[in-house]
Amino acid sequence: MPTVTFQNLEQLRERVGQEIAVSDWITLTQERIDRFADATDDHQWIHVDRERAARSAFRGTIAHGFLTLSLLPHFLNETLRLPDAKMSVNYGLNKVRFTAPVRAGRRIRARIALLNMEEAPGGAMDLHWKVTIEIEGSDKPACIAETISRRYAD
Secondary structure, eight states, X not given: OOOEEOSSHHHHHTTTTEEEEEOOOEEOOHHHHHHHHXXXXXXXXXXXXXXXXXXXXXXXXXXXXXXHXXXXXXXXXXXEEOOOOSEEEEEEEEEEEEOSOOBTTOXXXXXXXXXXXXXXXXGEEEEEEEEEEEETXXXXXXXXXXXXXXXXXX
C-alpha cells in the first residue's frame, strides 16, 4: 500500500473522522510469537505449545493479543509520513479490544483512521487514532485500538 504523506498538520486536521491509510499485510509467524513470548516471559501454552494448542478450540497456536497491539507503531510508521517533529511518543490508549485470535501463520494488516487532534501541554499535539487490525480472510478483526500519539513541535 502507498504511504500517505502530509506536509503539515493542517492537512492532517482536514482528515479527522476519516480512514487515512491501510497497511500492507504481515505474517505472524510462530517464530515471531515465540520471540515475543521470550521477550515478555509469557509462555502460555496457547502461544508456544504447538501440540497442545492443536488439540484446543483454536486448532493451533495463536499470537499474544499484546503482540498484535505492539505492532501499532509499525503500522503507523509504515503507512503515514507526517511533518517533522522534535519528538513523537506513544502517549497511551483509550480503548483496546481483542475481538478475534490470530492463528500462527495468518496475515494481518491495519486500517488507520484519525479520530481527533488536540493541543497538549508544552506545544505538543495529541493525535487520536483508531487502528483496526484485520485478519486476512476473516470477518472479525483481531484488535480494535484507540491510541494516542503525542507530537512535540520541531
